[in-house]
Amino acid sequence: MNPSCPINQTAIWAQLHQHQRSTRFLHMRDLFRQQPDRFAQMHEQLNGLLLDYSKNRITEDTLTLLIELANIADVRGWTDKMRRGDKINVSENRAVLHTALRLPPHAVVYVDDQNIVPDIHHELERAYCFAESVRNGEYTGAHGERITDIINIGIGGSHLGPEMVTLALRPFQQTGLNIHYVANVDGANLMQVLDTVNPATTVFIIASKSFTTPETLLNAQTARNWFLQQGMCEVDISRHFIAITSAVTKAQAFGIIPEHIFTMFDWVGGRYSVWSTIGLSVICAIGKENFQNFLAGGRAMDEHFFHAPLRHNIPVLLGLIGLWYHTFYTTTSHAIIPYDHGLRRLAAHLQQLDMESNGKQVSRYGERLDFDTGPIIWGEEGVNCQHAFFQLLHQGPRLISSDFIVPINSFYHISTQHKVLAANAFAQTKALMHGKTLAEAYAELMHLDNKSRDIMAPQKVFPGNQPSNTLLLDEINPFNLGMLLAMYEHKVFVQGIIWGINSFDQWGVEYGKVLAKNIEPELSTNSPLHHDASTNGLIDYFRKHHHDTNLT
Numbered sequence: 205m206n207p208s209c210p211i212n213q214t215a216i217w218a219q220l221h222q223h224q225r226s227t228r229f230l231h232m233r234d235l236f237r238q239q240p241d242r243f244a245q246m247h248e249q250l251n252g253l254l255l256d257y258s259k260n261r262i263t264e265d266t267l268t269l270l271i272e273l274a275n276i277a278d279v280r281g282w283t284d285k286m287r288r289g290d291k292i293n294v295s296e297n298r299a300v301l302h303t304a305l306r307l308p309p310h311a312v313v314y315v316d317d318q319n320i321v322p323d324i325h326h327e328l329e330r331a332y333c334f335a336e337s338v339r340n341g342e343y344t345g346a347h348g349e350r351i352t353d354i355i356n357i358g359i360g361g362s363h364l365g366p367e368m369v370t371l372a373l374r375p376f377q378q379t380g381l382n383i384h385y386v387a388n389v390d391g392a393n394l395m396q397v398l399d400t401v402n403p404a405t406t407v408f409i410i411a412s413k414s415f416t417t418p419e420t421l422l423n424a425q426t427a428r429n430w431f432l433q434q435g436m437c438e439v440d441i442s443r444h445f446i447a448i449t450s451a452v453t454k455a456q457a458f459g460i461i462p463e464h465i466f467t468m469f470d471w472v473g474g475r476y477s478v479w480s481t482i483g484l485s486v487i488c489a490i491g492k493e494n495f496q497n498f499l500a501g502g503r504a505m506d507e508h509f510f511h512a513p514l515r516h517n518i519p520v521l522l523g524l525i526g527l528w529y530h531t532f533y534t535t536t537s538h539a540i541i542p543y544d545h546g547l548r549r550l551a552a553h554l555q556q557l558d559m560e561s562n563g564k565q566v567s568r569y570g571e572r573l574d575f576d577t578g579p580i581i582w583g584e585e586g587v588n589c590q591h592a593f594f595q596l597l598h599q600g601p602r603l604i605s606s607d608f609i610v611p612i613n614s615f616y617h618i619s620t621q622h623k624v625l626a627a628n629a630f631a632q633t634k635a636l637m638h639g640k641t642l643a644e645a646y647a648e649l650m651h652l653d654n655k656s657r658d659i660m661a662p663q664k665v666f667p668g669n670q671p672s673n674t675l676l677l678d679e680i681n682p683f684n685l686g687m688l689l690a691m692y693e694h695k696v697f698v699q700g701i702i703w704g705i706n707s708f709d710q711w712g713v714e715y716g717k718v719l720a721k722n723i724e725p726e727l728s729t730n731s732p733l734h735h736d737a738s739t740n741g742l743i744d745y746f747r748k749h750h751h752d753t754n755l756t
């Protein structure tokens with residue numbers, strides 16, 4: 205699309221609106237009845253991953269129109285621009301090359317006339333060497349003791365991806381090495397972790413692309429103070445504090461020695477950075493070979509995304525179906541429901557990935573968008589959430605789409621439990637799709653008198669027609685997890701391209717940071733306040749009731 209023709213002024217856009225109006229009363233129950241091979245027609249498979257998208261309010265005509273929309277928006281052209289290193293993050297004048305992080309060493313990608321692939325592998329090799337020496341005990345603390353704990357101090361992309369992957373791949377984790385994540389500037393987060401570790405056997409990883417994020421720097425400084433208070437010396441710091449950043453001089457100024465600074469690159473967004481040295485905590489947890497399998501899984505999904513026809517392209521299908529609801533049905537949210545305890549932080553990671561990327565209402569050309577864009581992403585692990593918010597999905601008034609993610613096999617050999625888990629996932633998507641009619645509800649209540657049935661039956665009706673995608677993975681292993689995460693990255697990309705958004709900046713977050721920086725000194729003084737009445741009142745109340753206590 206060029207700036208003079210926004211996507212919502214194209215003929216295909218109008219056709220999709222018309223199509224939505226004419227199909228919105230179709231029930232998926234009937235679609236399945238009319239199309240017995242609907243699953244065969246509406247699923248895709250890639251390596252150990254299967255996507256079933258048949259339980260959606262779509263017909264083959266819907267898909268034809270949506271794919272035409274993707275073509276008109278030039279999804280293919282923009283994908284080529286991204287992977288070859290064009291500066292598609294226009295507001296920050298940056299390339300967007302998380303896919304390059306997953307390339308093999310002989311590949312070539314140029315940014316500002318320089319092939320970046322050798323640098324990627326150089327830094328990854330440094331990270332692998334460091335992690336390996338921690339894992340095999342060669343790298344010890346300053347007093348010669350084996351490292352038992354790694355504390356990753358970072359926030360946003362420097363936290364959510366690594367934490368989620370570490371939790372998901374727990375069965376692949378080295379025993380005897382504990383990995384902790386500290387993100388919140390709420391001191392409780394750091395102090396509760398510090399309470400459990402021995403400074404002489406702990407390595408702190410300060411993970412911050414910019415090395416300016418106040419929460420991270422404050423936590424790092426507090427960790428440093430604590431380290432010295434525990435009887436460790438200044439000279440020990442170099443052995444126990446590591447940094448990952450693209451701002452090397454800032455990390456050095458903090459006191460980190462050059463050998464312990466791992467570089468990440470300007471052209472990787474925080475929310476896409478788990479594949480880079482930001483994943484050092486993950487590498488320490490699962491080792492080089494497993495991390496390479498994780499990268500290989502991401503790469504396999506990249507290849508599929510770059511080459512598969514749009515009609516059979518998993519991230520494209522997910523992107524288009526999501527867009528169908530968010531823009532043409534104007535739904536506001538999308539749930540992520542992994543039936544896997546290890547994936548319990550997936551929704552949090554995808555919240556940042558999706559909402560920070562596409563939570564925008566202005567186009568990359570600065571025009572106000574006149575349609576609904578990025579959804580609210582939320583979710584929780586199944587089956588726990590069945591006992592919490594599923595009531596609203598089943599009988600609430602809103603159309604809410606969701607992704608169910610189900611591993612076929614568990615690492616833990618308790619097949620009986622795993623079958624219960626999987627059966628619950630399949631049952632939920634069936635119930636959400638099919639629902640229960642008033643006639644069916646009445647039939648179930650034959651034992652009641654007529655008056656009671658009239659009262660009870662409507663309460664037992666499930667409208668159904670609630671859409672879901674189901675993703676089956678052979679098991680949660682590094683390769684499959686890599687495919688899954690790259691799939692979501694490309695899904696978000698497809699939607700951003702069609703909406704005309706720059707998915708790679710985050711000015712909204714920046715604004716909040718600036719305001720917090722201004723307010724923070726006001727909490728310690730009695731200077732006059734010049735905010736709105738509410739903000740003034742809250743600051744004033746805090747001033748009066750806060751007890752100043754600091755670690756000395």
Ligand SMILES: O=P(O)(O)OC[C@H]1O[C@H](O)[C@H](O)[C@@H](O)[C@@H]1O
Binds near residue numbers: 359413416710
């Ligand atoms: O890695 P850092 O530079 O410390 O940034 C950490 C995070 O800061 C902000 O919240 C940004 O919105 C995120 O995208 C980023 O991941």
